[in-house]
Amino acid sequence: MRYGFGVDIFGPNIKFGFFDEEGNLIDKWKIAAPINTESNKIIPAVAKEVESYLKKKGINEEDVIGIGVGIPGPVDRTGVVQKCVNLGWGVFNIEHALSGLAAMKVKAGNISTLSALGESWKGSGSVNTVFMAMNTGLGGGIICDGRLVRGNNGGAGEIGHIVVNKAEKEPCACGKFGCAEQYCSPAGIVRVARRMLTNTGAPSVLRYKKFFDYKDVLKAAEENDELSINVMNRVYEYAGQALAAVCCVVNPDTVVLGGEFCKIGQPAMEGVARSFKKYVFQANENVRFTFAALDTDACIYGAFKLVLDNYG
């Protein structure tokens, strides 16, 4: 039996998964990430952790396929990190860097797309999966015939930046106007709620809060606050519209909703599916909607699968 690592460099923590080649998760653990230091100490920390784990377990390096790594930013097909502001990284080849230090094969990808691959492989997805997750932003990942679609420079699956509202006057963080992420994200939800409070006289419990966040809007909607319900319906409307467009491109059999959509639960599923139905092309009418099953482990599964697909 051969083995491999799936690593999720999210930010404050680095999560490790140790898998056998059939994708069984043998061990998982976290270490604190050495961030906000003068030089990049994350990559050496990952290499050291892998080395000490293998030593502790008495596993030969020859039995290890490699290390798959997920990071919160785009990675191109050659392994070059374009920019990863969360980690304070510039442009460098993460695969070469880690491969050199760990003396092992390395493949790296974006966290959202690797989560999609994990869900497709061992979660609730299938070999043809579209993954959409609301976390800080609206991320995604595309799996076709069991393979991760990475694109030319690692930018595939950026479905949060599909323009869904050409009338939008406020810019998205990306600089364009009317991206799905401007509505389907915690910051977007607060933004839309504030705008509705300003532009309408509709009563709302939110009027009695100087500060509120996305969870307040969600809670108010659950308690039948009409304005908050309208805000959340806007979220589902645009998410479903974007997904209908994505399905025209890749015709999946499954759409997996992840991140905050899972926490919201049934109202999110019903809302997104209702909107999807309005815009869906006939070939995609029977696409199955489901929630992510691997929770925050999706990325380590996907990261291992990536290195397995390339070097297994």
Next chain:
Amino acid sequence: MRYGFGVDIFGPNIKFGFFDEEGNLIDKWKIAAPINTESNKIIPAVAKEVESYLKKKGINEEDVIGIGVGIPGPVDRTGVVQKCVNLGWGVFNIEHALSGLAAMKVKAGNISTLSALGESWKGSGSVNTVFMAMNTGLGGGIICDGRLVRGNNGGAGEIGHIVVNKAEKEPCACGKFGCAEQYCSPAGIVRVARRMLTNTGAPSVLRYKKFFDYKDVLKAAEENDELSINVMNRVYEYAGQALAAVCCVVNPDTVVLGGEFCKIGQPAMEGVARSFKKYVFQANENVRFTFAALDTDACIYGAFKLVLDNYG
């Protein structure tokens, strides 16, 4: 050296290409398609043509990889034609049918997506290509890492059915409202022109024609007819918007414009690229735009590539 066939069953004609395994086109020719007959005689005609060609050339069947077939309708991953109204076909497995009669491996796909594959392989595309062609409708095809994206039931690349205008009141042929194809197609162009003539008082040479078709609108636009220019700008606006969404999904390096876009030439390229730029996500800013290079041979190249990828 081994060989194979690429066949394009477009409608009135069936086009054959005979290739070597490196993709050099050795021969191409057409036969009339036996359509509008009581039973399906197209498949037997293809099998017979292949057999007689090999006999005439003295080529052994063992040296033939197989036959790739393009048809004007969706084909699922198992080879089942869902419906192909242009040919009067119902639901049947075209790969099994032709494979049985020709005693050869067969892979089939949709003409638009196989044209995309042909352009990606031997035309002006690359291994990561989005193909958009305006013919009767607005077709497309997606190539990721050199492989055709077919989707779950052959419906991938149906980018003409991305909803680009939620305010549309007239239904698309597919039953939804505001699909890109409702504007970016010959019938769509006439529809938009008629609507502008009715809803505005703008002067136009089209007012002096009881009947006009897409080519009249295009010609008037070229001659600076303002209303016609507005109609064509609407076409490019929606085509570029749809392409920006497609690129968010698959992050290609090349967009290939085919069909009528090639005939229109530079105004189409400039118009689509201008709109694309308005909506494009930063990861796709450097996507290259180009015209299709293989003209109507794209499908036979792609059809042969499909069988080569599967059985070569």
